[in-house]
Ligand SMILES: NC(=O)C1=CN([C@@H]2O[C@H](COP(=O)(O)OP(=O)(O)OC[C@H]3O[C@@H](n4cnc5c(N)ncnc54)[C@H](O)[C@@H]3O)[C@@H](O)[C@H]2O)C=CC1
């Protein structure tokens with residue numbers, strides 16, 4: 067039985083939930099999928115770092131983080147020591163779930179680079195490294211014979227990236243449009259129900275949907291990164307962040323929402339990309355008052371939906387959770403399952 071040793075970089079909502087899922091889903095993973103998981107290192111800005119090659123006692127560390135204690139009181143350090151932990155710990159897989167930085171992706175880009183350079187596979191839900199350094203990191207992983215997986219960077223645990231890459235073979239993808247931010251979709255829905263903007267954002271934060279700085283959700287930066295990821299991964303668009311036009315929902319007023327409802331329209335934040343006749347790709351994100359019979363108009367709460375425009379099937383739409391701690395932790399698990407399946411295939415063919 068294979069056991070993968072993993073390191074959790076960032077111990078907030080997503081990686082904490084992964085640490086909860088490991089004991090609860092451990093037996094099913096072992097019996098159904100043929101591997102076990104053991105956490106051997108954790109780093110976090112607030113807690114510092116803890117490295118225990120024999121395996122960290124997860125129930126103990128899951129109780130930390132409410133007060134001012136750090137890992138220093140548990141045999142670790144109050145400093146994150148990210149580079150040394152990532153490069154030197156005994157983990158096979160690094161799960162990167164620190165804050166998304168929409169400007170340059172740092173320090174997560176460095177976290178991923180250190181891991182891949184030291185022969186460790188990476189799974190991440192962090193949009194920064196994937197959107198801003200995806201091609202470079204994918205080729206670094208290939209050069210080092212390890213995996214770089216990032217299904218959770220778009221639509222949390224709902225499979226869209228792998229699904230499109232694997233299942234659309236033989237089809238031509240002309241573009242896509244979708245609701246790709248759970249927080250702004252949740253906020254628009256709550257405003258439609260009469261709640262004010264700030265209260266709706268607070269609810270989305272409490273539910274674990276919002277970014278550490280919710281302006282990233284509200285001003286469209288989060289969807290801009292997701293559109294960039296999808297355009298480059300699925301349309302081979304070769305775009306940079308500045309090529310994806312961005313407008314968020316902060317300009318949508320309660321009055322706009324009331325007027326839209328009277329006219330049979332619903333405001334949604336829509337991200338899209340389309341291949342032009344000359345082969346180039348136009349991409350952007352903006353709020354749109356959709357007619358109620360539009361396929362995306364009925365998508366509510368933190369649910370997301372992505373409609374792919376294909377040549378032989380026409381539109382193919384995937385809908386599911388776009389945010390949430392459990393949903394996103396599952397994305398990391400699905401990345402590890404993908405890595406395991408790939409390794410098993412290699413061994414079988416050897
Ligand atoms: N929560 C969600 O629904 C989803 C989140 N994501 C992405 O997953 C990542 C994690 O999300 P959450 O866990 O919800 O965020 P969070 O804010 O709850 O946790 C992030 C953790 O990372 C830690 N951290 C920040 N910088 C660090 C550093 N340099 N070294 C070590 N630790 C550091 C923070 O102390 C915090 O505990 C983010 O990049 C987010 O954009 C992606 C899809 C959905």
Ligand SMILES: N[C@@H](CC=O)C(=O)O
Nearest residue numbers: 247248249275277389
């Ligand atoms: N803050 C994001 C989380 C997922 O990327 C959202 O609300 O969709």
